[in-house]
Amino acid sequence: MNAEQWRLHDHLSSRSDNHFLKSLPEDAYLRLRPFLETFDVPNGYVIPNTRAAYSYLYFPLTCVLNIQGELTDGATTEVATIGRYGFFGVNAMMGVSGMGGSAIAIHGGRMVRLRNLPGGSILMSVPSIVRDMLRYFVFRNHLATMAVICQRHHSLEQRLAHWLTMMRIQTRIDDLDVTHEQLGRLLGVRREGVSEAMKHLEVAGIVSQTRGHLHLADPSRLRHHACGCLDESRAIHAKFFPNRTLDFWELLPGSAPAAAPNERRESACVNARG
Ligand SMILES: [Zn+2]
Incomplete structure (x- = not known):
């Protein structure tokens, strides 16, 4: 460095x-x-x-x-x-x-x-920051647990749509410089699998891509292609950071209100079967 x-x-x-x-x-x-x-x-x-x-x-x-x-x-x-x-x-x-x-x-x-x-x-x-830091680590721990379940039960296309949607929330932009090779390493799958899933999203008009560059053409539909883990993440985040929830999802078109736990669980199961 x-x-x-x-x-x-x-x-x-x-x-x-x-x-x-x-x-x-x-x-x-x-x-x-x-x-x-x-x-x-x-x-x-x-x-x-x-x-x-x-x-x-x-x-x-x-x-x-x-x-x-x-x-x-x-x-x-x-x-x-x-x-x-x-x-x-x-x-x-x-x-x-x-x-x-x-x-x-x-x-x-x-x-x-x-x-x-x-x-x-x-x-x-600063007590308020210590509390926020602890909350953040518990939130991260929840996400890590969900990631294990997600990898086992949800399709690669759903996981890819989830990952891309979360990147859009973090970056606030619709263009990413990322290769299929990188996405494969991030998601723990082969590059060929990423290319196939990405092709489905491209044919549906949700993303467009050139070599090493990805444009999120329809973030709203991308969000609805994502697995139930997306709403699960949102609900957990709202629980730990109630004052930041709106901002966390503000740039996510078509975002539905956080569902009740039972409803979310059913949604995740439907996605797992789909
Ligand atoms: Zn998932």
Whole structure:
């Protein structure tokens, strides 16, 4: 990592792009500000699994990080996707240097980082932020559990539509630079399977694609192609962050109100059979 790439975070207004920085009380933010650094992260940027890199907390503003689990034979699968609604690197605050996986910018953009000492200590002195961070980790744990069920029960086309819809929520744009090879690694499937599922979405007029570039032509219909996990995620997020729910889904056309738990479970089962 090139230290010169990072510079003092001097764009006060841009902190609202990340919901954790946004929710900081003003006095806490002003105390943290001298320790915040900004970097325009290119597509494919890697936060390596090193002690130096993991001595920071990372807050995506407009970029999206993909956390990948990796086996010793090199096989990888997405463990989590983190954008403006989250943060990454809390291990350092717990005295653990490393994650067992790397973070890769699946979508380039601006990111802020905060050195654990003293920045993390200042954060931990703000009760409302500690509560939000704990809620976020429980939310992430729910998503990880759902991902296991999703991989077992839902079709690749549904999972692909789910992933693309979540990326649209995080990035707020309809164009992504991502290859079928990358999507295969993220979803833990072969590239050929991604190409076939993508072809179905393209024939339906939901996406259009050129080599390495994807345009979400009809996000509303894309959202309805996604498996029931999408509404499940929404309902769980609403439970943990009731004041942020509207914003989380505001750019998701055709989004239905969060269903009751029983209704959601039935929906997921129907999708699993479909
Ligand atoms: Zn699913």
